[in-house]
Amino acid sequence: MQEHYFELVIKVSSHHSLFLDFLADTLPVGFEEIDDGFIIRSEDEVDTIIWGLEQFREALQKATGDVIELEYKQSKLKNSDWVKVYQDSIEPLRIDKFYIHPTWDAPDANLINIAIDPALAFGTGHHPTTASALRAIAKYVKEDDKVLDVGCGSGILGVGAIKLGAVVDACDTDIACIENSQLNSELNNVKFNKLWEGSCSFTKDRYDVVVANIVADVLIFIANDLKSVVKEDGVLVLSGILEKYESKVLKFYQNFEILEKITQDEWVTFILKQGKK
């Protein structure tokens, strides 16, 4: 990485869509579109880019009869360590008795630590649906409980439950999430009992606690499968529900009673128990 890079802000007087196509097709570097033009960033001097843009502007003016004015503002900026900038933006956070931190931050000796590095799989703890589900886990999972994490994403909820002494199975329809959950379990020196690609219909086991942080429509779609994997006296945690859809979802869980509802921002999490038959 060079010490400096060049930033070229190009303002286009009459914003011409052909310009965008031209940039996309021909520029040797990426660009960012802004309201009244574009920004180009390059580690090389940008004079040849300006020359190319000028050639194109003239040709376009001739072809369309439009007057197109371009204004250039060039700056030489110091290159940052972008990985470090990104890493610094990921804050560790405390959720109940859990402390979720990326591997490059120190754990907290007084809390239950979950190390998670941000990746494509959902679940760093920063989203309200994950945070509320973790709160439910902290309260309802007991040592030696059998737990199923449906839609495990990064594996954060399952890892949290294992750290509370539970035996945890986890599944996700996305294989990348299974791989990431496996990786995160290793990072945390814990083991999932079973981890599979697919949903909860793949198991005949019954669990003390089943947690599913998935969107409302999926919670409706897999309601019967989810309910059938909860033990008679077990608990079902449903997260990922936007407040406006809560009654829609609950219609499919009518034979369960609501033990608790956690609301964070516009998201709700229900803790349900087998009840009304």
Ligand SMILES: C[S@@+](CC[C@H](N)C(=O)[O-])C[C@H]1O[C@@H](n2cnc3c(N)ncnc32)[C@H](O)[C@@H]1O
């Ligand atoms: C919102 S993320 C939750 C991730 C993590 N459990 C958390 O709480 O942060 C939902 C996950 O559910 C998975 N998923 C979607 N439909 C599913 C289904 N029918 N069965 C199992 N997993 C599903 C997605 O691939 C995604 O990883």
